[in-house]
Amino acid sequence: MDAVFSGSVIAMGGGVIFSALLGWACVSDLRTRRIPNRLVAVLAIGGLLFSLFAQRGGVPSAVAGLLVGFALWFPVYVLGALGAGDVKLFAAAAAWLGPRGAIEAAILAAVAGGVLAVVMIASAGTVRETLRTLMLRLTTRSLRPAERVTAARDPRQLPYGIALAAGALLAGWLPTIAW
Numbered sequence: 516m517d518a519v520f521s522g523s524v525i526a527m528g529g530g531v532i533f534s535a536l537l538g539w540a541c542v543s544d545l546r547t548r549r550i551p552n553r554l555v556a557v558l559a560i561g562g563l564l565f566s567l568f569a570q571r572g573g574v575p576s577a578v579a580g581l582l583v584g585f586a587l588w589f590p591v592y593v594l595g596a597l598g599a600g601d602v603k604l605f606a607a608a609a610a611w612l613g614p615r616g617a618i619e620a621a622i623l624a625a626v627a628g629g630v631l632a633v634v635m636i637a638s639a640g641t642v643r644e645t646l647r648t649l650m651l652r653l654t655t656r657s658l659r660p661a662e663r664v665t666a667a668r669d670p671r672q673l674p675y676g677i678a679l680a681a682g683a684l685l686a687g688w689l690p691t692i693a694w
Contacts, residue, residue: 519571519612519687529565533611533687536561537680540604544676550600555607562610576613584609584617588679601675608683616686623692624682631678 520530536558540550559581566577585606591597605624609617685692 628678
């Protein structure tokens with residue numbers, strides 16, 4: 516399978532735009548733990564236009580990618596582990612990738628998210644506290660959804676949009692990396 520952003524000037528230009536928009540989302544998520552809806556809308560519309568002009572399955576593929584991307588991460592949002600902006604960001608990015616690319620991007624994003632979580636835990640020096648909390652929840656069978664917090668209340672909140680963007684970028688530029 517060829518990279519989504521290779522083979523033509525339109526594909527390469529689209530890849531540059533895709534990368535820039537995801538970079539913007541990462542900066543926003545890192546600074547504020549929020550991903551602006553306008554950015555998500557531009558990313559989604561860009562994916563639809565890209566699919567129309569790059570002819571990689573056309574608009575039906577873009578819509579399918581968007582729906583698959585949303586379906587993959589929505590349950591994680593329902594459980595309280597992701598914010599709505601993260602789910603919308605991934606769905607919009609998946610419009611560029613199509614349904615197969617969305618699945619690959621989700622796998623890569625999950626790996627990137629695990630790495631990001633380990634790095635944040637290690638850098639905060641809270642490994643022992645995190646393990647104690649996890650063991651407490653497992654032994655008391657209290658695995659209810661985590662309380663949603665805002666960045667203002669907890670700046671240690673994981674900026675998972677970075678992991679989602681990394682997965683989407685890798686799937687778009689290096690599509691065989693996960694298989």
